[in-house]
Amino acid sequence: MAVVTALEAEQWLIEKIAHRLGVATDEVSREVYFDELDLDSTEALILAGELENWLGFELSTTTLWYHPTVKELASYLAEESTHRATAA
């Protein structure tokens, strides 16, 4: 399992969100709350599943709730990824 940095996670999230919203990547702010984006709950769960597949580990469905912006989620993912790689 590869370690993911916060920058890589941010880029991945912004690309995927921009694609799902049909906007340019520079239109997705890393600090805006997910629920302020035009991303409904269906899209958010699909994104979470795709994210798990990319990371190679399962995320709680509440992860996006507790880390509600791209910046915060990316930071958490980098931390979690490092933790899991170290423990493996």
Next chain:
Amino acid sequence: MRRPREVRPQVARRFRSAAPGGRTVYLVHPGALAATVYEGLAETLPNGAGLTVLDLGAVPEYADAALTGGRAATTVEALADRLLAAMEPADGVRTLAGWSFGGVLALAMVRAMPAALRPERLVLLDSIAPTEEYKQPDDALEPGLLLGWFAMYLGAKRGRAVDLAPDALAGCDADGGLTVVLDAAVAAGALLPDTPLPGLRKLYDTYVDGLLRNNRLTAPHRPEPAPLPLVLVKAERSLIPGDATLGWPPLAPHGLTLHTCPGDHYTMLGRSDSLDVIAPLLHTS
């Protein structure tokens, strides 16, 4: 880490106020679809009628269980008490209704209400009775059945029917069936063409956990017969299509009236032709 935003809605969501002395419909909504699905119903009710949705999505011990494995640390009776507490003091005529699992809770609410405050009848929208004959262990909910319901749900969520051939899911396990649903959903325009299977799997798992939560809440519940007449509105494409009564007769000593509306278990809440059937049943005394 910043604290999560508090975006949880109020339990009692008033979609329309009743005119003075007018009837207010209280409708118990167990989630799956956003409560805004009832905007069409609010518009279809006659002038002077009010609509308040009792949204279980705003009850953390219930709503969060679908996100954390499908086990809610509560009971049907406790949830009924919670919803009753959210209702406004009676200031006019009231109708009580419940969609899907909301019907089970609405019956428990009626039982817990003082007799003087009970409505004249209870309207059940495609709700399955919580009787022993209709309770199922978790492992009886097979992938073929769940995937068919999931396709229905996905179509309703995205406003595009996800049609499957009658035997499309026969013998499928969850992964195989999800590929079938994914292809059909993309073809229907309900999902983007490059939606990944792991993403749909996450959505499916959360949907199933919501169903399991309701199933597990129903399992230990021992309902008493309804102390008022029941009205059941069944969708043409109900969760149990071949069953006319969905198991309610043993709980209906004061009578059970049956109606059918267009649509499926989910779209029945938003289709105008379905609301034309449902609205008069909620409003007529």
